[in-house]
Amino acid sequence: MKRPLKIILGLGILLVVAALAGTAYEQVGRGRDRTRFPQIGHSFHLGQRALNMYCSGDGEPTVVFDSNAHTAGYRWVALQPQVATFTRACWYDRAGYGWSDPGPPPRTFSALANDLHALMRAASLQPPYILVGEGLAGLHVRVYTGLFPGETAGAVLVDSNELGPVANEEGSKGPLGRLSPQVKTLVCAAVLPFIVRFGLQRLFSTGRSQPPLTTTSLSPDQQTELIFLSNTPIAQLGGEGCALDQSISEVRAAGNMGSLPLVVITSTNPGSSRKGQPQLVALSTAGRQVLVNSRDGMSNTLTQAIHDLVNSVRQSSER
Numbered sequence: 001m002k003r004p005l006k007i008i009l010g011l012g013i014l015l016v017v018a019a020l021a022g023t024a025y026e027q028v029g030r031g032r033d034r035t036r037f038p039q040i041g042h043s044f045h046l047g048q049r050a051l052n053m054y055c056s057g058d059g060e061p062t063v064v065f066d067s068n069a070h071t072a073g074y075r076w077v078a079l080q081p082q083v084a085t086f087t088r089a090c091w092y093d094r095a096g097y098g099w100s101d102p103g104p105p106p107r108t109f110s111a112l113a114n115d116l117h118a119l120m121r122a123a124s125l126q127p128p129y130i131l132v133g134e135g136l137a138g139l140h141v142r143v144y145t146g147l148f149p150g151e152t153a154g155a156v157l158v159d160s161n162e163l164g165p166v167a168n169e170e171g172s173k174g175p176l177g178r179l180s181p182q183v184k185t186l187v188c189a190a191v192l193p194f195i196v197r198f199g200l201q202r203l204f205s206t207g208r209s210q211p212p213l214t215t216t217s218l219s220p221d222q223q224t225e226l227i228f229l230s231n232t233p234i235a236q237l238g239g240e241g242c243a244l245d246q247s248i249s250e251v252r253a254a255g256n257m258g259s260l261p262l263v264v265i266t267s268t269n270p271g272s273s274r275k276g277q278p279q280l281v282a283l284s285t286a287g288r289q290v291l292v293n294s295r296d297g298m299s300n301t302l303t304q305a306i307h308d309l310v311n312s313v314r315q316s317s318e319r
Contacts, residue, residue: 037225039099040074041092044122051119052099053092057084061153061313062125063306064116065091068135069240072098072229075134078218082303087310092119096239098229107239109247113144117151128153130309132302136161139251142283146254153313154261155284156305158298162279163251217299261312262287263305267298 041054052073055062063083065076076091083089095103095115103115120129128151133141138160145152218226240247262284266277268291281287292301 037228040077041099042123043099044119046115046118046122049095049101049103051092051095051101051115053090053119053123054080055088055090055123055125056081057086057088059087059310060126061128061130061310062088062090062120063130063132063310064120064125065089066094066116066131066133066137066140067091067097068137070230072226074098074222074226074229075218077222077226079299079303082299083306086307088125090123090125092116093229094240097232105239106243106246108243108250109140109143110147110250111243112140112240113147116140116144117148127151128313130154130156130306130313132156132158132306133160134158138280139163139247142257143247143250143254145257145260149258152260154263154309155257156263156265156302156309157280158265158302159267160264160277160280162277163248256282257284257287259285261309263309264289265298265302265305266291268293 039052041052043050043052054073065073065080067073067075073091073093080089080091093100094112095101095107103111120127127148130153131141131144133139133155135158138157141155141157145155262281264277264280264287266289277289281289290301290305292298
């Protein structure tokens with residue numbers, strides 16, 4: 001065999017071995033990820049995959065918490081028990097985060113809403129619900145109410161995003177935001193899945209990315225767990241950022257919330273990017289805003305706002 005052919009054959013064998021080793025490394029890593037911390041919640045199967053949800057408390061309406069971008073549902077572990085003292089309260093991991101399996105692309109906000117809709121059916125949680133969305137998850141709530149208007153009894157948006165800042169700023173953050181649409185499509189469809197599948201993201205990840213902690217007071221151990229659950233390779237490259245442009249269009253298509261009871265909680269701490277949020281309050285004719293100027297006060301304010309909303313919904317149902 002000629003030398004060039006031997007070199008090509010050798011490189012081919014090397015690539016195959018490297019691919020097999022990378023795949024095995026990634027699969028072993030995923031197994032360790034799932035068992036590093038004991039699962040909190042229950043895996044509900046949606047076809048060939050499962051999402052994790054944790055619920056406690058009794059009563060209706062059920063309150064469902066959705067976490068900010070790049071953050072596992074565990075971020076609500078300190079606040080959810082407070083709400084569970086007066087009604088059924090649940091948090092869940094979106095596809096690819098925490099103890100949930102990844103979902104098929106594209107991971108648009110409508111895909112997330114349909115996931116949640118199917119999850120609540122699988123968990124036998126009856127509508128209507130009160131949806132709580134923090135940060136970018138406030139947009140998830142808006143899409144959900146647009147797709148399933150009869151299933152939402154009220155909404156709480158916590159330091160959430162207005163469409164303008166999201167469209168102009170969130171989409172331009174990070175490496176993906178600086179790519180042309182054509183290159184971004186290629187990277188999201190081929191490059192990122194390749195990086196995850198063959199363990200490259202796991203191998204070179206520093207694991208130091210930390211979700212913002214704005215609504216709940218977590219212990220140091222809980223913060224460590226939240227960071228880990230939010231930054232597995234699948235979560236970091238889960239695809240929600242790849243579909244942001246389409247997701248923004250879906251938020252616009254969802255429109256306003258009519259007369260749905262709505263509470264907009266806004267932090268006034270120095271450095272907060274959420275100022276007046278007048279557009280969010282105006283989403284509903286029954287919208288109101290609550291201003292909070294401390295992280296500790298945010299937890300109490302949010303719990304009280306949810307409590308008031310639950311009581312309002314119960315009173316309306318009795319009429």
